[in-house]
Amino acid sequence: DVKVTQSSRYLVKRTGEKVFLECVQDMDHENMFWYRQDPGLGLRLIYFSYDVKMKEKGDIPEGYSVSREKKERFSLILESASTNQTSMYLCASSDSGRVSEQFFGPGTRLTVL
Amino acid sequence: RKEVEQDPGPFNVPEGATVAFNCTYSNSASQSFFWYRQDCRKEPKLLMSVYSSGNEDGRFTAQLNRASQYISLLIRDSKLSDSATYLCVVNSGNTPLVFGKGTRLSVIA
Numbered sequence: 001d002v003k004v005t006q007s008s009r010y011l012v013k014r015t016g017e018k019v020f021l022e023c024v025q026d027m028d029h030e031n032m033f034w035y036r037q038d039p040g041l042g043l044r045l046i047y048f049s050y051d052v053k054m055k056e057k058g059d060i061p062e063g064y065s066v067s068r069e070k071k072e073r074f075s076l077i078l079e080s081a082s083t084n085q086t087s088m089y090l091c092a093s094s095d096s097g098r099v100s101e102q103f104f105g106p107g108t109r110l111t112v113l
Numbered sequence: 114r115k116e117v118e119q120d121p122g123p124f125n126v127p128e129g130a131t132v133a134f135n136c137t138y139s140n141s142a143s144q145s146f147f148w149y150r151q152d153c154r155k156e157p158k159l160l161m162s163v164y165s166s167g168n169e170d171g172r173f174t175a176q177l178n179r180a181s182q183y184i185s186l187l188i189r190d191s192k193l194s195d196s197a198t199y200l201c202v203v204n205s206g207n208t209p210l211v212f213g214k215g216t217r218l219s220v221i222a
Binding site: 033048102105 | 121147155156157158159200209210212213214215
């Protein structure tokens with residue numbers, strides 16, 4: 001059974017803190033993605049990666065960075081958290097081939113105070 | 114201009130009703146099309162792919178109209194368990210999937 005796991009379901013941080021969100025997939029997928037989902041705005045792509053050590057900016061990369069040192073792990077980093085980064089963060093992975101089904105993790109609800 | 118547009122709803126329908134959602138996309142070079150389902154407080158999951166000839170999976174029928182650049186999802190004999198948000202998803206070649214904002218469906222007993 002395919003599985004994408006995220007390090008936390010709920011996280012509360014303070015403004016200015018550095019935040020790490022971890023995502024791990026056990027399907028040997030090449031592609032991994034980070035989204036945020038907000039009411040009325042839908043899913044917005046932050047960063048994605050098609051291979052280890054590769055990363056590409058999505059639609060809203062400002063204020064975020066990512067790291068992909070191993071194939072199974074894709075980390076999202078908020079260098080200095082701000083209140084407008086309070087959101088649901090969803091990680092996804094897919095097999096090589098750009099039109100492959102994306103499998104999502106359960107999400108991390110991040111609140112920045 | 115939004116790449117993928119959907120009516121946000123909510124669509125409130127009684128059990129047993131037939132309901133249809135439409136979705137339009139702006140990129141005429143789009144090649145692949147999908148419907149995802151997202152339950153409340155859960156992650157999105159693939160419901161079905163959409164093929165040019167149209168395809169059916171039980172009570173669900175998906176159709177594609179390339180000339181008008183829209184995709185539809187028809188749900189027959191709605192069940193309470195169909196209550197969810199339905200996301201229209203489009204792929205335009207060598208880029209990540211583009212998700213619509215979703216259409217919320219509530220099936221009422």
